[in-house]
Amino acid sequence: MTRTISILGATGSVGASTLDLIRRECETWRVVALTANCSAVELAKLAIEFEAKIAVVGDDACLGDLREALAGTSIEAAGGAQALCDAAARPVDITVAAIVGCAGLAPVMAAIEQGGTIALANKEALVSAGDVMTAAVAKHGATLLPVDSEHNAIFQCLQGNDIEEVRWITLTASGGPFREWTQAQLEAATPKQAVAHPNWDMGAKISVDSATMMNKGLEFIEAHHLFPVGLDRLRIVVHPQSVIHSMVEYRDGSTLAQLGPSDMKVPIASCLAWPKRMETGCEPLDLPAIGELSFFAADEERFPATKLAREAVHAGGAAPATLNAANEVAVAAFLAGQIGFTQIAAMVAETLNNDIQAAPGTLDEVLAVDSDARARAGEVLAEILERD
Numbered sequence: 001m002t003r004t005i006s007i008l009g010a011t012g013s014v015g016a017s018t019l020d021l022i023r024r025e026c027e028t029w030r031v032v033a034l035t036a037n038c039s040a041v042e043l044a045k046l047a048i049e050f051e052a053k054i055a056v057v058g059d060d061a062c063l064g065d066l067r068e069a070l071a072g073t074s075i076e077a078a079g080g081a082q083a084l085c086d087a088a089a090r091p092v093d094i095t096v097a098a099i100v101g102c103a104g105l106a107p108v109m110a111a112i113e114q115g116g117t118i119a120l121a122n123k124e125a126l127v128s129a130g131d132v133m134t135a136a137v138a139k140h141g142a143t144l145l146p147v148d149s150e151h152n153a154i155f156q157c158l159q160g161n162d163i164e165e166v167r168w169i170t171l172t173a174s175g176g177p178f179r180e181w182t183q184a185q186l187e188a189a190t191p192k193q194a195v196a197h198p199n200w201d202m203g204a205k206i207s208v209d210s211a212t213m214m215n216k217g218l219e220f221i222e223a224h225h226l227f228p229v230g231l232d233r234l235r236i237v238v239h240p241q242s243v244i245h246s247m248v249e250y251r252d253g254s255t256l257a258q259l260g261p262s263d264m265k266v267p268i269a270s271c272l273a274w275p276k277r278m279e280t281g282c283e284p285l286d287l288p289a290i291g292e293l294s295f296f297a298a299d300e301e302r303f304p305a306t307k308l309a310r311e312a313v314h315a316g317g318a319a320p321a322t323l324n325a326a327n328e329v330a331v332a333a334f335l336a337g338q339i340g341f342t343q344i345a346a347m348v349a350e351t352l353n354n355d356i357q358a359a360p361g362t363l364d365e366v367l368a369v370d371s372d373a374r375a376r377a378g379e380v381l382a383e384i385l386e387r388d
């Protein structure tokens with residue numbers, strides 16, 4: 001049986017892992033839409049290889065390059081934010097949502113509205129939109145499958161069980177590349193050091209989020225929306241080997257965990273084949289070679305981002321969307337060499353330290369909160385740059 005698929009963010013790290021899996025089963029899959037921000041030539045190459053119906057660049061200015069690279073093919077080319085949503089709205093069996101940041105929110109919502117299955121990697125979209133997204137999923141009869149390795153692990157551990165009987169959901173965190181660094185070392189950390197993750201090979205933004213542990217903070221909020229067990233039943237534990245991807249403990253004392261290699265192809269394959277399984281080509285887990293698994297409590301003194309995220313989701317209203325937007329601005333400023341590593345969390349805290357607006361109730365309201373928070377974070381950044 002053939003299945004149709006669209007990949008939003010096809011040129012990124014999750015996009016590439018998804019396309020690797022599609023290559024393994026090319027007789028099964030028909031690619032409808034592939035999107036990128038502005039890597040037009042790379043996107044065109046993928047669209048030609050996978051015989052996509054349409055290729056879309058989010059950045060309008062790159063449409064000329066895309067058209068040129070697709071000349072002589074029958075693949076449609078389009079550009080701009082609306083074109084991303086129009087492509088995402090084309091009916092498919094499964095949409096892989098792998099754009100980074102809140103930029104992916106409107107396309108994800110368009111995909112949800114066509115009522116198919118969404119394999120969600122784009123955690124920032126769910127953190128920002130929260131109930132607006134989960135309500136749209138219910139309204140349109142869509143299915144949301146988590147690609148994020150922790151949430152995919154939890155999803156698997158919940159199968160065949162009653163969520164009412166969950167005592168704890170434990171998100172594991174690698175602790176990132178700076179797990180053992182002192183405060184003084186953290187203050188001097190460079191973008192190059194921050195993006196060199198010990199276990200995972202990922203895009204720049206999520207790699208920095210891993211280093212600050214904001215990634216785990218965003219994942220805490222993501223878990224709250226995906227698995228409604230209540231915030232007081234969610235916890236984070238540092239597990240540097242990234243072998244256990246997360247755990248669910250039930251009221252009888254049984255804990256179920258999902259283990260696997262640190263390769264996103266495993267959770268992506270779980271979504272593509274769900275409820276079945278598919279080959280990924282990943283090396284089997286060699287437990288004797290791994291030797292030991294260790295666990296530590298998260299240190300919220302050196303890594304305050306998880307605390308900020310927990311406080312934001314407890315505060316509710318517009319706080320989670322504000323946290324996410326401020327973090328996106330701060331990470332971009334860090335990657336551009338404008339601020340130091342420890343100023344990322346400080347900038348987020350400062351942006352949140354304003355009156356928190358009411359919870360957004362529609363997509364447009366979420367986008368308005370996101371844009372206000374970016375403006376406030378921009379002011380905080382300007383103050384930091386003036387001071388330093």
Ligand code: NAD
Pocket residue numbers: 008009010011012013014015035036037038039058059097098099100101103104121122123124147148149200201202203204205206264
């Ligand atoms: P990446 O930076 O490697 O790729 C991002 C993709 O989004 C690219 O195709 C890029 O062209 C596109 N994009 C970026 N900005 C855009 C914009 N403004 N408009 C339209 N398209 C845009 O990122 P990634 O590491 O693949 O991560 C993608 C998402 O998946 C993120 O939300 C991340 O948190 C999540 N995720 C990633 C991993 C991982 O291992 N990489 C693991 C779990 C979750």
Ligand code: MG
Pocket residue numbers: 148149150219
């Ligand atoms: Mg993750």
